[in-house]
Amino acid sequence: MKKHPKKTDIISAALLKTSVKSKREKYVLSHIRECRQCSKIYESVELLLQPSDNTKINPSSQLETKIKRSYNKIEHGYKPHHSLLPFPINRYKRSFAYATALIILVISAFFYSTNRLDNNYKPISLSFNNINGNTKINNSYKIINSVNQDSIIKVDNNSSSEIFYKDILRIKLYDKTSIKVKQALFDKNLKRYKLTFDLEHGSINARFKHDIGLEYTFITSHAVINSIGTEFILKIHEKGTQLVLREGKLKVKSRSSNYEITASEGKEYFIDSKIRTRSTINNQNRKIEQGEDKKNKVKKLKNEPKKVEQKPSPSNNSSNKKNNKINKKERKETQKEMLKYRKSLRKELKGDRKEIKKIRKSKKNY
Amino acid sequence: MTKKSMLQKNLIDKIYNDYSKELLVYIFRLIGSKETSEDILHDCFVNLIKYSQRHEIKEKNLRAFLYKTAHNLSVNFIRRKKNIEFSSIESSGDLPDKNKIIKDIEFDELQLKITELLLNVEDVSRSIFIMRKELDMSIQEISENTGKSERTIRRRLKKTIDYLSQELIKSGFITFILIFMTSFQLLIVI
Numbered sequence: 037m038k039k040h041p042k043k044t045d046i047i048s049a050a051l052l053k054t055s056v057k058s059k060r061e062k063y064v065l066s067h068i069r070e071c072r073q074c075s076k077i078y079e080s081v082e083l084l085l086q087p088s089d090n091t092k093i094n095p096s097s098q099l100e101t102k103i104k105r106s107y108n109k110i111e112h113g114y115k116p117h118h119s120l121l122p123f124p125i126n127r128y129k130r131s132f133a134y135a136t137a138l139i140i141l142v143i144s145a146f147f148y149s150t151n152r153l154d155n156n157y158k159p160i161s162l163s164f165n166n167i168n169g170n171t172k173i174n175n176s177y178k179i180i181n182s183v184n185q186d187s188i189i190k191v192d193n194n195s196s197s198e199i200f201y202k203d204i205l206r207i208k209l210y211d212k213t214s215i216k217v218k219q220a221l222f223d224k225n226l227k228r229y230k231l232t233f234d235l236e237h238g239s240i241n242a243r244f245k246h247d248i249g250l251e252y253t254f255i256t257s258h259a260v261i262n263s264i265g266t267e268f269i270l271k272i273h274e275k276g277t278q279l280v281l282r283e284g285k286l287k288v289k290s291r292s293s294n295y296e297i298t299a300s301e302g303k304e305y306f307i308d309s310k311i312r313t314r315s316t317i318n319n320q321n322r323k324i325e326q327g328e329d330k331k332n333k334v335k336k337l338k339n340e341p342k343k344v345e346q347k348p349s350p351s352n353n354s355s356n357k358k359n360n361k362i363n364k365k366e367r368k369e370t371q372k373e374m375l376k377y378r379k380s381l382r383k384e385l386k387g388d389r390k391e392i393k394k395i396r397k398s399k400k401n402y
Numbered sequence: 403m404t405k406k407s408m409l410q411k412n413l414i415d416k417i418y419n420d421y422s423k424e425l426l427v428y429i430f431r432l433i434g435s436k437e438t439s440e441d442i443l444h445d446c447f448v449n450l451i452k453y454s455q456r457h458e459i460k461e462k463n464l465r466a467f468l469y470k471t472a473h474n475l476s477v478n479f480i481r482r483k484k485n486i487e488f489s490s491i492e493s494s495g496d497l498p499d500k501n502k503i504i505k506d507i508e509f510d511e512l513q514l515k516i517t518e519l520l521l522n523v524e525d526v527s528r529s530i531f532i533m534r535k536e537l538d539m540s541i542q543e544i545s546e547n548t549g550k551s552e553r554t555i556r557r558r559l560k561k562t563i564d565y566l567s568q569e570l571i572k573s574g575f576i577t578f579i580l581i582f583m584t585s586f587q588l589l590i591v592i
Contacts, residue, residue: 087536088513093430095422099440103447107414110451 041067046077157221159185160229162201169195169211183217190214191238204229204250206243213238218255239271244284259307262287268299276308409454417464418447424537425472431532432476434517442479446471469533469547477525519569520562526550527558534559 041064049064068078161182164173172190173180183189183199191197191213199217200206209215219232231252244250244266254261254270258277261270266284270277279288279299286299292309299305306312409417422443429439449471453459459467520528530548533539541559545552 087538088431090427090536093423093427093436095426095443096440099422099444100418102444103414103418104411106444106448107411107451110448110455111408 040071040074046074049078156225157223157230160201160220160222162199162205162217162220164189165198165200167196167198167208169193169197171195171197171209185217185220188214188216201229204245204248205231205252207233208241210239210241213240215240219253235270235272237272239269241267241269243267256291256307258291259311260289260291262289276306279305279307281305409451409459414447414451417450417468421465421468425468427536428469428529428532429472429476431517431536432473432528433479438479442472442475445475449475466547466549470549473525473529473548480525515570515573516566519566523562523565524558527562530555530558531562 045060045064046068049061049068068075161184164180164183166179170177170192172192173183174187189197189199189209191209191211193211195211197209198206199209214236215238216234216236217231218234219230221230222228223230226249228249228251231250233252233254235254235256240254242254244252252262256270256272256277258272259279261268261279266286267282268284268286269280269282271279279286281299281301281303283301285301287296288299288305288307288311289296290307290309290311295311297311303313425446426439426443429442430436433439433442446468450459450464450467453467520531523531526548530544530550533544533547534541539547541552541555544550544555548555550558
């Protein structure tokens with residue numbers, strides 16, 4: 037008798053009897069036929085791995101109806117029968133959730149921001165005093181002691197009035213002045229006043245207290261002026277805005293060119309498309325003259341004081357006398373400057389001659 | 403693909419009549435609970451209907467599609483549940499023979515041991531073994547339904563059988579069967 041095969045081989049042969057292919061498997065099968073002991077194992081394994089009794093496993097009748105119901109649902113696109121909404125909410129659950137969350141977020145952000153603004157800023161009312169003549173406040177001549185945000189003040193001819201707030205600010209309004217209080221707020225958090233005035237025409241004299249936490253802006257048709265505790269005079273002309281800074285510092289910005297400077301104390305500025313000081317006007321003239329012939333320069337310099345006189349003159353008769361006095365002073369100052377300038381020119385000319393001589397000498401030597 | 407390609411109701415009925423029984427056996431042998439098996443079978447058909455809305459299904463691929471879906475759903479269920487208890491199918495009302503009772507009990511015991519051991523086998527190998535054992539499918543049929551090559555099926559099947567036979571020998575089931583077989587034969591002779 038041949039050697040018995042392994043038990044596992046017999047089991048494998050029993051299971052793969054229909055698809056036995058290898059020599060070893062064929063040998064195992066032939067051995068099983070001959071050997072009684074091995075055939076018993078083979079048969080036992082065959083019996084062991086016989087299919088289970090599956091006759092009792094049958095799909096229930098409910099399953100079929102359930103599948104049919106599902107088929108109908110899929111065919112009709114899951115339409116809810118008693119839904120009040122015109123669209124199937126179940127399908128768009130997630131997008132609905134996102135949309136509602138977004139709406140809630142936007143609304144809460146809006147309310148938060150508005151409440152925060154309201155809480156931070158408190159509107160203040162400025163005191164008003166009519167010094168002489170008549171002043172229109174919000175198109176009425178009623179006697180009012182205070183002006184609020186968005187009030188429009190128009191001072192009549194030969195009249196003057198005053199806006200003030202505690203001892204912090206005092207703005208004097210001269211005749212034919214029209215000003216609008218654009219913003220008058222107090223920031224609670226920063227403990228700072230925020231004032232914005234829209235000066236349409238006329239002239240004002242403003243004085244603000246230093247280091248009190250004051251942020252104010254004057255807007256004219258030509259300029260935007262921000263300040264930090266100062267005293268200045270503003271005057272609107274047809275071509276530009278004239279500014280005389282008496283005390284403190286001012287930020288001056290040209291509205292047409294957005295050019296911005298910090299105005300210094302005691303200087304006079306004229307703002308149109310550019311911002312010009314008294315000194316810069318003179319310097320500009322000098323630069324022009326330097327480009328021309330030296331002989332012509334002297335002649336032009338003689339005529340220059342006349343140019344200074346051509347500056348924009350105030351329209352009112354009452355202020356003409358004061359301006360004339362200022363012009364006389366200015367003329368004297370400019371004459372002094374002229375003399376200095378002539379001297380410097382002569383020096384330059386001498387220097388130039390020396391240099392020319394030197395060059396000629398060097399050429400000859402060469 | 404439009405709704406036009408969706409399987410007709412009659413065709414669904416035909417598919418149900420043809421495959422529901424074998425699919426249910428397959429799923430039951432995989433997960434061991436009749437109620438859950440029916441639920442999974444229902445899901446199989448729903449998947450088939452939904453899939454047919456979007457794609458065209460050829461008739462020859464239907465069986466394979468259903469087996470693959472059943473396999474995936476059953477495996478997902480096993481992974482979710484982890485502890486599976488195999489329940490035996492309720493017996494019919496007839497009282498069987500005494501010897502048959504003994505034989506059935508021992509046979510059931512063996513079947514439970516095999517199903518228990520099968521849980522340690524890989525998902526695909528288990529599916530293949532059940533198809534071979536319970537549904538008596540040929541290797542060619544199994545390869546069609548699983549999408550694996552015949553060679554792979556044969557290799558996996560042999561591996562599973564080796565494992566099972568080894569474990570059964572270890573636990574003394576083979577010797578027990580031999581004794582059982584001899585006694586059974588004696589009874590037949592008498």
